[in-house]
Amino acid sequence: MRALIAAATGLAVALAxxxxxxxxxxxxxxxxxxxxxxxxxxHP
Known part of the structure; x- marks a missing residue:
C-alpha cells in the first residue's frame, strides 16, 4: 500500500x-x- 501511495504522490508531483x-x-x-x-x- 505504501508503494501505491508513493507512486501516486510521484505522479501528482510530476503532473504539477x-x-x-x-x-x-x-x-x-x-x-x-x-x-x-x-x-x-x-568534402567532395
Whole structure:
C-alpha cells in the first residue's frame, strides 16, 4: 500500500511540474538563424 501511495504522490508531483511549466510558457529570447551542425561536413 505504501508503494501505491508513493507512486501516486510521484505522479501528482510530476503532473504539477508539467502543468506549471506549461502555464509559464516558453521563455523570452531569440533563436539563432544559423543551423547547428552535429557532424563534420563531407568534402567532395
Amino acid at each position: 511540474l508539467v502543468l506549471t511549466l506549461t502555464a509559464l510558457g516558453t521563455p523570452a529570447g531569440e533563436t539563432s538563424p544559423k543551423p547547428l551542425l552535429t557532424t563534420v561536413p563531407a
